Structure formats: structure tokens, C-alpha cells
Amino acid sequence: MTTLTLGRALNEGMRRAMEEDPKVLVMGEDVGRLGGVFRVTDGLQKDFGEERVIDTPLAESGIVGTAIGLALRGYRPVVEIQFDGFVFPATDQIVTQLAKMHMRSLGTVGLPVVVRIPCGGGIGAVEHHSESPEAYFAHTAGLRVVACSNAADAYTMIRQAIASPDPVIFFEPKRRYWDKADVDLDAPLPDPHAAKVVQPGTDVTVLAYGPSVKTCLEAASAAAEEGRSLEVVDLRSLNPLDIDAITASVRRTGRCVVVHEAPVFGGFGAELAARITERCFYSLEAPVLRVGGYSTPYPPSRIEDHYLPDLDRILDAVDRTFGW
Amino acid sequence: MTIDSMRAAPHQGDDGGPGLVQLLTPEGERVEHPDYPLDVTADELRGLYRDLVVVRGIDREAVSLTRQGELGLWASLLGQEAAQIGSGRALTGTDMVFPTYREHGVAYCRGVEPIKLLGMFRGVNHSGWNPAEHGFHLYTIVIGSQTLHATGYAMGIQRDGVLGTPNAGAAIAYFGDGATSQGDVNEAFVFASVAHAPIVFFCQNNQWAISEPLERQSRIPLYRRAQGFGFPGVRVDGNDVLACLAVTRAALENARTGQGPTLVEAYTYRMGAHTTTDDPTRYRLKSDEEAWKLKDPIERVRAYLAREGLASETFFRSVDDEAKAVAADLRKECRALPDPPPGAMFEHVYAAPHPLMTEEQEAFAAYLDTFEEVPA
Incomplete structure (x- = not known):
């Protein structure tokens, strides 16, 4: 067991994948000499060389498009998009090519490409550096979409994403990059798409992923002081979704609050609410409530704390589930 | 030099200009080009002629099948046979092609059975062949996307360490004049240039992006774009199968030996509609089509073969018969293509x-x- 920050755990996971498979490449803007703007790829170019850790030209569509070509030649590229708001120039290559090419080829072409996206707010950044675009990609057939919330998961999930024969959009909670946790570097690999109950409870199920998981755990501690028991489930994977684990929890508690940073309207929480309603209708004591960003562009950072779901807004939603 | 003297005049249609590489004139005269010598046997010439005629036959049949409702759509290559057969026959088994949806002639050169090209146009699949089997990637519909895939693939060839060895291969990306306006194509030029990747960018400038003429895409001849990205650009007579063969062969060889990318602009003309749903009478003059008809890619080879006594009437008849037989088979196979469950x-x-x-x-x-x- 070793203590690592989430960012370092990702680095160790990529390093291990590169050691195990010479076809694994890392590519993106500033990922080489600089080690990435968040230092997640720190030292990889020094150890694996410029051919395997590629400082690319500054063009996101080009990065993903050439990663597809490298995959067609038998490589396993791990692409870094520098910030969530910069993925949109690459969206055409991701949605139109990466997601659909396996089906288009009748299964003859493999696309083991990982697109890493630091996501979410809370770091006081300028516009386009705090977004949560997961719903766009979760909606796109052909992609797998995962979001890690802690260092231990980061280490295993990035290795599993790299090993996946399908393209994976890998969301990293950028404001949690520096959070430390114990990581067992030799732990067996869990099901990459299994949700995890990270805080058992009995009164309300709180569903979260990525950066919101920690906020929800803090909310659970605060609720416990008031005698209310929250069960926090870390989804880990948005597509595919571990709906069985989710419904099992909601059937036990009878109440559910979904938390994410992205705007609530048309967000991933809507999919969760619909599926839970279909499967747990007779167990529900209240509608599934959603806590998330407002239906606005991400606000200027001095007021982002009001936009991001925080402990109070989560507890407020929990209280409201008892109002029906 | 003042800034204003560097500004390009608006593009005017032309006959290809003085830089055009040509080895066989529209009249069927064999000419030499100092940079692109080509030794071609009578057998090879007859083979190229057969390819051109058969591919035109396949294309014509597919247009008919669309008219009869057997296909939902077809993108005709009429007029572009030489660009596709010339470049396609320059390829070797280690090369990898990244085509658009109009590269039926290149597909033919790569051994993709014609019936497999029809599936996506009939709507029974999105693509019907295994790219690795043919060194021929899937048809790409969104304009220009495949140039990045080709560039990435070429970066993979570099990483395999095969350049300069007998196992060396090159990537070749096909695209049209309209595609040169796409961000992806320009990004591909940047990535390929910076990586010094083993790739040939083969642009068939057929003068039309559906209804928009070249002047809506560029102020300068397209092959000159390459210079700004830092690699050579060559304009070749796209209706001259020999010139396309020689220029593509040289560009591929440069790529395989580690000398980096080349842009080849095959100057040609889309004689048919953009696709079977298009109506060119709404946006171009019949007289333009007539002028290009005189530069037909097949007639000039036939004229040369006949004049030099390299092929007999019997040969020409047998090629026509072969094309008809291939088309008849295709028609039968198309009608038998089952819908997927x-x-x-x-x-x-x-x-x-x-x-x-x-x-x-x-x-x-x-x-x-x-x-x-x-x-x-």
C-alpha cells in the first residue's frame, strides 16, 4: 500500500500500462517535456521516449484523429485533452469516427483509444476550464464513459481503460488531482463498470461520480450528525451503467438524490431518474431529485461556489425527499 | 517584395497551368517529363486500359442500379478513372489507403470486390470489407476526416521502425478539392509535416464540391498549399493515367524511404453529378463538360495503344466485353444482396x-x- 495523489495514481497507472504493452502511447498538448499542465504525465516522456509520449501540435481534432490512425496501425493511444472545454474541436472525430468505426467496419477494426479529460470546476479558472461535458459522450453509442473519483480507482480504472478494446472517454476530477489516498498497486482489478457503495446508509441513496463523490461523502457525514443515514454510491461508469447496483440501493432506501456538476436540464441525472423510476416505482417514497449546475454557461469563478453542488444544496435535496 | 505583390488574384479556371505533370496528352501523344520518367511495357499499358474501362463499367452499372431503385445513392467516379487507377496501381501491398466514398477505382486496384462497395449505398451495411485484408480502409463520408486517420496510421508506420526496409509502407489519403477547406485536412497537413510522416495526400481536384466551384475553396492552386506546410506539392494531369502512376509512385517511394509527406493534386473533372441525387444542370455549363470530354482519361490511352500498334480491335472488344460481364455480375449480385436481420x-x-x-x-x-x- 502506498499513498498517492489522484494525479500521481493516474501517472502510475499509465506507466504500468506502458511497461506492460509497448504499443501503449501517450499523446496530447504539453504531455511530454512539461508532463501535462496538471503534471499527470510527468516523467513519462523521460522514461519512454518521444516516440511513445508525443507532444502533439495544438489541435484537438488532429490529436484524436491521428490517435484513431495509430489505433488502426495496432497502437493503443492514450490521448489527453488539456481541459474539458477544449474537447469540442475533437467532438467530430470522437462522435463521428471513434464511436462508430467498429460498427461501421462490421467488427473488423479495433479502436482501443482512451481520451482523458480533466473535468469539472472548483479551481478558480477562467472560462472553458471548468466544464462537465459527460452527458454528450454518455449519449453517444459506441463509447464507454467512466469517471474516477479517488486515487485508488484512478490507478485501476486508467489501466482498465487502456486495456479496453473499445474507445473510452475517461473523466478526471481536476480539483481532486491533489487529494491523497492509499493505493494498493497490486490489488486485483475490479469490474471496470461496477458502481461502488462508498458510504453505506439506510435513509437516502445519493448517486454521484467524479468530483461530486467527495462532496456527497461530506454531506453524508453532516447528515449523520443530524441522525440521517445517506448511502453514497459512486457510479464510476456512466456507459455502461451499473443499473443493478443503483436499483438495489434505491429499493433499500426508497429515496434518491442525484448529484453532478453539469447542468441538471438534459443532464446525466435525467437518465438516472428515468431508469430508477422505471425499476423502483413501488419502492420510491419520493421522486428522484437532482442537484447540479444551473442551466447557464459555467459562471465566472468568483461565484462558481454557488453553481457547484455543495453540502448545503445536497442536504436540502435530501430534506425535500422527506417532504412528500 | 511588397505585401500587395504577394496577394493572389482570385482563382480563375485554367487548363492546369505550366506546372502540370503530363506523360500522355489528351490526343494520346506520349511525352516525357524530366522528373518523372516512366518505363511502362505494352502489357502494363493494356492492363491500365482494361482497369479504366472495367471501372467505368462498374460505375455506370451502379448509376443504373440507383435509377432502378436497387441502390439508395451512388457517388460516380466518371471522369476520375485515371486519377484513381494511376494512383491505385502505384500502390504496393504494404501501403494503406484511406479513401472517400468515391474511390471505387482505387478499391478495384486493392482487390475489393465491386459488390462489397454497393452494400452501404444499398443500405444493407455501413461498409462491407475488412480494411486490413485489402490495405484499404473504410469509405469515409464526413469530408476530410480520413486524412487524420491516414496521418496517424503513417505515424504508426514510423514507430514500427520499418521505413527504408523492404517492409516499409506508406499511407495515402484520398480527398477532394472541397475537403481542402476542412480543418481536419489542414490539421493533417500540420501533423504529417511536423512528424515527417510517410504519407501521400492525394487530392482529386475535380473542380466541384457539389455545386461549388474551386474558386469558392481556394485563391491559389491547391498543390501550392503544401509549401506553406513544409512539404512538396505536385500538380498532375488527373486524366493521364501514366502521369498519375509515375507521380504517385515517386511520392510513395519518398514516403517509404523516410522523406516525408507529399501533396499530389490530380487535376481532373467530375463528369457526372456529385451523387445520383444531384443535378449539375443547375450550376454549370454544358460547354464546360464538353471541353473536359475532349480530355477523357480512357480515349487517350486507347488512341495511344492503337496508334502505336500495341493493341488490336480484338483486344478493345474483349475489354468492352469484360466490362459488360463484370457489370452484369454486379447487377445480379446487387439484386441478391439480402437485407440484414x-x-x-x-x-x-x-x-x-x-x-x-x-x-x-x-x-x-x-x-x-x-x-x-x-x-x-
């Missing part, structure tokens, strides 16, 4: 098992089972 839409969405696919596929099958069997 409805559940096929769930296949190959993911390479590894995916619970949502399984759930929806089972629910769909169960739903279909609720309908009574209709007796045939």
Missing part, C-alpha cells in the same frame, strides 16, 4: 460485451416475437 443494428457497436446492448437486443427480440408470424 433487424437485430443486426446491435452487432459490433462494442467490441466487448456491453450490458445495455444485451438488454436492448433482448427486449427488441422479445418485442418482435409478440407479432404473429405472417405466412409467406
Whole structure:
């Protein structure tokens, strides 16, 4: 067991994948000499060389498009998009090519490409550096979409994403990059798409992923002081979704609050609410409530704390589930 | 030099200009070019002629099949046979092609059976061949996307360490004049240039992006774009199969020996409609088409073969018969192409098992089972 920050755990996971498979490449803007703007790829170019850790030209569509070509030649590229708001120039290559090419080829072409996206707010950044675009990609057939919330998961999930024969959009909670946790570097690999109950409870199920998981755990501690028991489930994977684990929890508690940073309207929480309603209708004591960003562009950072779901807004939603 | 003297005048249609590489004139005269010597045997010449005629026959048949409702759409290569056969016959087994949806002639050169090209146009699949088997990637519909895939593939060849060895291969990306306006194509030029990647960018400038003429895409000749990206650009007579063969062969060889990318602009003309749903009478003059008809890629080879006594009337007749036979087979095979079962839409969405696919596929099958069997 070793203590690592989430960012370092990702680095160790990529390093291990590169050691195990010479076809694994890392590519993106500033990922080489600089080690990435968040230092997640720190030292990889020094150890694996410029051919395997590629400082690319500054063009996101080009990065993903050439990663597809490298995959067609038998490589396993791990692409870094520098910030969530910069993925949109690459969206055409991701949605139109990466997601659909396996089906288009009748299964003859493999696309083991990982697109890493630091996501979410809370770091006081300028516009386009705090977004949560997961719903766009979760909606796109052909992609797998995962979001890690802690260092231990980061280490295993990035290795599993790299090993996946399908393209994976890998969301990293950028404001949690520096959070430390114990990581067992030799732990067996869990099901990459299994949700995890990270805080058992009995009164309300709180569903979260990525950066919101920690906020929800803090909310659970605060609720416990008031005698209310929250069960926090870390989804880990948005597509595919571990709906069985989710419904099992909601059937036990009878109440559910979904938390994410992205705007609530048309967000991933809507999919969760619909599926839970279909499967747990007779167990529900209240509608599934959603806590998330407002239906606005991400606000200027001095007021982002009001936009991001925080402990109070989560507890407020929990209280409201008892109002029906 | 003042800034204003560097500004390009608006593009005017031209005959290809003085830089055009040509080895066989529209009249069928063999000419030499100092940079592109080409030794070609009578057998090879007859082979190229056969390719051109057969591919035109396949294309004509596909247009007919569309008119008869057997295909939903077809993108005709009429007029571009020489660009495709010339470049296609320059390829070797280690090269990898990244085509658009109009590269039927290149597909033919790569051994893709014509019937496999029809599936996506009939709507029975999105693509019908295994790219690795033919060194021929899937047709790409969104304009220009494949140039990045080709560039990435070429970066992979570099990393395999095969350049300069007998196992060396090159990537070749096909695209049109309209595609040169796309961001992806320009990004591909940047990535390929910076990486010094083994790739040939083969642009068939057929003068039209559906209804928009070249002057809506560029102020300067397209091959000159390459200079700004830092690699050579060559304009070749796209209706001259020999020039296309020689220039592409040289560009591929440069790529395979580690000398980096080349842009080849094959200057040609789209004699047909953009696709079978298009109507060129709305945006171009018949007289332009007539002028280009005189530069036909097949007639000049036939004229040369006949004048030099390299082929007999019997040969020409046998090639016509062969083209007709290939077309007849294609017609028969097309009509026999079965629709996929409805559940096929769930296949190959993911390479590894995916619970949502399984759930929806089972629910769909169960739903279909609720309908009574209709007796045939």
C-alpha cells in the first residue's frame, strides 16, 4: 500500500500500462517535456521516449484523429485533452469516427483509444476550464464513459481503460488531482463498470461520480450528525451503467438524490431518474431529485461556489425527499 | 517584395497551368517529363486500359442500379478513372489507403470486390470489407476526416521502425478539392509535416464540391498549399493515367524511404453529378463538360495503344466485353444482396460485451416475437 495523489495514481497507472504493452502511447498538448499542465504525465516522456509520449501540435481534432490512425496501425493511444472545454474541436472525430468505426467496419477494426479529460470546476479558472461535458459522450453509442473519483480507482480504472478494446472517454476530477489516498498497486482489478457503495446508509441513496463523490461523502457525514443515514454510491461508469447496483440501493432506501456538476436540464441525472423510476416505482417514497449546475454557461469563478453542488444544496435535496 | 505583390488574384479556371505533370496528352501523344520518367511495357499499358474501362463499367452499372431503385445513392467516379487507377496501381501491398466514398477505382486496384462497395449505398451495411485484408480502409463520408486517420496510421508506420526496409509502407489519403477547406485536412497537413510522416495526400481536384466551384475553396492552386506546410506539392494531369502512376509512385517511394509527406493534386473533372441525387444542370455549363470530354482519361490511352500498334480491335472488344460481364455480375449480385436481420443494428457497436446492448437486443427480440408470424 502506498499513498498517492489522484494525479500521481493516474501517472502510475499509465506507466504500468506502458511497461506492460509497448504499443501503449501517450499523446496530447504539453504531455511530454512539461508532463501535462496538471503534471499527470510527468516523467513519462523521460522514461519512454518521444516516440511513445508525443507532444502533439495544438489541435484537438488532429490529436484524436491521428490517435484513431495509430489505433488502426495496432497502437493503443492514450490521448489527453488539456481541459474539458477544449474537447469540442475533437467532438467530430470522437462522435463521428471513434464511436462508430467498429460498427461501421462490421467488427473488423479495433479502436482501443482512451481520451482523458480533466473535468469539472472548483479551481478558480477562467472560462472553458471548468466544464462537465459527460452527458454528450454518455449519449453517444459506441463509447464507454467512466469517471474516477479517488486515487485508488484512478490507478485501476486508467489501466482498465487502456486495456479496453473499445474507445473510452475517461473523466478526471481536476480539483481532486491533489487529494491523497492509499493505493494498493497490486490489488486485483475490479469490474471496470461496477458502481461502488462508498458510504453505506439506510435513509437516502445519493448517486454521484467524479468530483461530486467527495462532496456527497461530506454531506453524508453532516447528515449523520443530524441522525440521517445517506448511502453514497459512486457510479464510476456512466456507459455502461451499473443499473443493478443503483436499483438495489434505491429499493433499500426508497429515496434518491442525484448529484453532478453539469447542468441538471438534459443532464446525466435525467437518465438516472428515468431508469430508477422505471425499476423502483413501488419502492420510491419520493421522486428522484437532482442537484447540479444551473442551466447557464459555467459562471465566472468568483461565484462558481454557488453553481457547484455543495453540502448545503445536497442536504436540502435530501430534506425535500422527506417532504412528500 | 511588397505585401500587395504577394496577394493572389482570385482563382480563375485554367487548363492546369505550366506546372502540370503530363506523360500522355489528351490526343494520346506520349511525352516525357524530366522528373518523372516512366518505363511502362505494352502489357502494363493494356492492363491500365482494361482497369479504366472495367471501372467505368462498374460505375455506370451502379448509376443504373440507383435509377432502378436497387441502390439508395451512388457517388460516380466518371471522369476520375485515371486519377484513381494511376494512383491505385502505384500502390504496393504494404501501403494503406484511406479513401472517400468515391474511390471505387482505387478499391478495384486493392482487390475489393465491386459488390462489397454497393452494400452501404444499398443500405444493407455501413461498409462491407475488412480494411486490413485489402490495405484499404473504410469509405469515409464526413469530408476530410480520413486524412487524420491516414496521418496517424503513417505515424504508426514510423514507430514500427520499418521505413527504408523492404517492409516499409506508406499511407495515402484520398480527398477532394472541397475537403481542402476542412480543418481536419489542414490539421493533417500540420501533423504529417511536423512528424515527417510517410504519407501521400492525394487530392482529386475535380473542380466541384457539389455545386461549388474551386474558386469558392481556394485563391491559389491547391498543390501550392503544401509549401506553406513544409512539404512538396505536385500538380498532375488527373486524366493521364501514366502521369498519375509515375507521380504517385515517386511520392510513395519518398514516403517509404523516410522523406516525408507529399501533396499530389490530380487535376481532373467530375463528369457526372456529385451523387445520383444531384443535378449539375443547375450550376454549370454544358460547354464546360464538353471541353473536359475532349480530355477523357480512357480515349487517350486507347488512341495511344492503337496508334502505336500495341493493341488490336480484338483486344478493345474483349475489354468492352469484360466490362459488360463484370457489370452484369454486379447487377445480379446487387439484386441478391439480402437485407440484414433487424437485430443486426446491435452487432459490433462494442467490441466487448456491453450490458445495455444485451438488454436492448433482448427486449427488441422479445418485442418482435409478440407479432404473429405472417405466412409467406
